[in-house]
Amino acid sequence: MEIAELNRLDAMQRMGIRPMAAAGRVVVGAPGLTVTCDAATGRVLWSGRRSYGAGVVSDARVYCGGTWEFVVLDLNDGRILLETNLPERIEKKWGFKDVDFHTGLAVSETHFFMGDGEGRLYAFEKETGEPVWSHRPKGGKPYFGNMPVIANNRLYITTVKPGPYTPT
Numbered sequence: 001m002e003i004a005e006l007n008r009l010d011a012m013q014r015m016g017i018r019p020m021a022a023a024g025r026v027v028v029g030a031p032g033l034t035v036t037c038d039a040a041t042g043r044v045l046w047s048g049r050r051s052y053g054a055g056v057v058s059d060a061r062v063y064c065g066g067t068w069e070f071v072v073l074d075l076n077d078g079r080i081l082l083e084t085n086l087p088e089r090i091e092k093k094w095g096f097k098d099v100d101f102h103t104g105l106a107v108s109e110t111h112f113f114m115g116d117g118e119g120r121l122y123a124f125e126k127e128t129g130e131p132v133w134s135h136r137p138k139g140g141k142p143y144f145g146n147m148p149v150i151a152n153n154r155l156y157i158t159t160v161k162p163g164p165y166t167p168t
Contacts, residue, residue, distance in 0.1 A: 022057040025075060029055040029064060034073065036062075046078035058107040065105045065114055070129055084129040086114075090122065093131045106148035106155060113155055115143030121157060 020027045025045065026037045034055070035047040056063045061081060062073040072082035087099040096118075103115040111132060115121045120136040121143070141159035148157040 018055070020055060020057045020062075023060060023075060025057075027055065027057055027062055027075070029062070034062065034064065034078070036075065036078065045076075048073070048078045056105055056107050056112075063105060063107055063112055065101060065112075070124075072129075082127075082129055086122075086124065086129065086131070089129065089131050090134070094134060096120070096134070102145060103143045103157065104147040106150050106157075108150050108153075108155075113148050113150075113157075115146065115148065115157055117142045117144060119143065119159065121148075121155075 018029075020029075021039060024039050026039050028035045028037075033047065036045045037043060038045055055065075057075060060075040062075055064071045064073065065086070070082070070084050070086045071080060073079065074081055086101070090096050090099050099120075100117050101114045102117045105112050105114045107113075107126065109126075111123045111126050113121060113123050118136070119141050120134050122134045123132045124130060125132055137159075143157060143159060146158050148155055150156070
């Protein structure tokens with residue numbers, strides 16, 4: 001197996017990088033930058049800005065979510081397909097202020113999902129970024145750093161239990 005190093009990012013940008021692979025491409029997202037390479041050759045196909053936060057590749061699109069900005073990029077050429085401020089949309093729809101996303105994101109056929117530090121989970125329209133629903137389970141705990149996943153048409157996400165970890 002050949003090892004391909006993507007070392008064109010400075011040390012600050014390498015923190016928290018999680019490459020994604022889809023459709024013969026490798027996408028590397030870092031704060032302020034997305035680089036997409038051909039998976040077979042390692043040749044850079046395009047690079048451009050992106051929001052801070054997690055990314056997911058789905059249906060030839062790169063979904064990049066952060067605290068304020070949410071961007072959807074075309075996987076093939078990096079064009080911005082959607083750019084919006086999700087916390088503003090949430091405040092307008094439900095009145096929740098200072099929403100701060102603390103999870104990765106999951107993308108289904110129709111929606112994308114992210115959770116916040118207050119224990120709310122949100123669903124957004126995949127094409128427009130419009131908030132569709134929010135849910136906070138009774139006694140909901142924050143979603144710090146968790147990665148939601150979709151399996152068998154069901155969304156799974158773990159919560160954080162406050163306090164120190166105590167093995168049982």
